Amino acid sequence: MIEGEFAAPSPGALADEVAAVLIGRRDPGVETFERLLGALVVHGHRDRAALMAALESVPRAFAARPDLPVRRLAGVVAAAREPIPAGEPREKPGVGWLEVCQHMALDYVAGTRTAEVAARLRSGDPVPFLLSVPSGPGGLVEPQALVERLAAYGRLGVRPGPADLGQALLRCGGPVDPDVLRAAERLDLPEGQRVADWLRQGGLPAPQGWRERERGVPERPSRRRGARIGRRILVGHEAIEGRGAFPRPFWSLFRKFEPGIPCPHYSLVDGRDAHMVAVLPRHPEVAAARMLTGVASAADQNGPGAPAFLDALAAADGPAGPAVHLAVAYGLAAIPQGEREAAVRALVLLTARGRLDGELLGRELTELVGLGTLKVPLLTESLRAAAAAPQGAAGVWAVLADALPGLLAHTRPQAHGALLAVAADAARCSGARGELPEVTALAGRAGSSMLLKEARRLRDVLAGH
Known part of the structure; x- marks a missing residue:
């Protein structure tokens, strides 16, 4: 399974794919990035000379600043074709690291892993394959796959890179088959017990979260304060x-x-x-x-x-x-x-x-519109597009069923005629029934504005007429 899992294109084909990504300068997506990163590591271990020769055709400079994943891939490519001369000190990723922004925590993880890959390639000490390459397109590493990869490391006498193993563990978790746990406990590596304990607890625990509004009295946007x-x-x-x-x-x-x-x-x-x-x-x-x-x-x-x-x-x-x-x-x-x-x-x-969670999203939309953060015309346009998509009408109605009462009661209802039209269409398509008192009250007013017409239409749809 390991051999097939980490099959890589020839060095020449890999170089062509990498060159296309670097020249394009745009993020190739998780699946392509991870596949190319993993292939560079595999070839760096199998035949470093062949990889270095193939990568000579890859551009060394950018005409314009590329996306961050492209810059990281370029750093790994540079390390693969420019080894450290004998006698020079090796890089130590993470040494001297300083946290400058709490928002960038995920970026620190991703950057540390690619820096570790680059350092091992540059020093001529690459691993045979990465532990953290996802098992599928979304980033998950299946527990069985991680244990099998580590078992192969044990047979080859290879120690995992700390950042590579750390990223693999963060991508791994959930219910684990007892046989996989037993296999983890038998791993012939110092990290084996840590991996077994991690899988037994289900991976990274979900932290307790809270919701808060920015400090200060809501103000209209200004040139000075944004x-x-x-x-x-x-x-x-x-x-x-x-x-x-x-x-x-x-x-x-x-x-x-x-x-x-x-x-x-x-x-x-x-x-x-x-x-x-x-x-x-x-x-x-x-x-x-x-x-x-x-x-x-x-x-x-x-x-x-x-x-x-x-x-x-x-x-x-x-x-x-x-x-x-x-x-x-x-x-x-x-x-x-x-x-x-x-x-x-x-x-x-x-x-x-x-x-x-339609109720949750509806509440958030109501509050953000009330704060003046979200513009109703843009929101209406998006919800109309969502309602027209397959299975979208049910979701849009689930959201608006909770959002409309608050929007009609606490914001200028005159601006919501188009939104009520979207709600009526979504309710009809999803077969919704019931009553929203705020809509019923609005529909009972005299007049022929779009707001009142759509309120009556929504009232009638919910009544099954």
């Missing part, structure tokens, strides 16, 4: 036990995360991508909480969007709680169109997978 005065809802989490066994740069992830602490990064876009979700594929809540400031900036400050991040949150296998739903809420009314489209896909996917 939009970040009391207008965002964020999520923090308590400390996570067990950091001591991981490399020091991983420790930031285990610390208590307090979203109210000022951050030197304006938009956090450089590290807000699917790779951050893949660091902790079983805990999208942690990834969403850490990156939520950046997601919010796309809604209230016209910050840059990062659609792949929202797509990955919805596709992850872990629980979707307040942080994930807030990320979707901000995305649905984001200013960049690509971010809104990703939020629509996320809403539909969460609905299809049974992970959407």
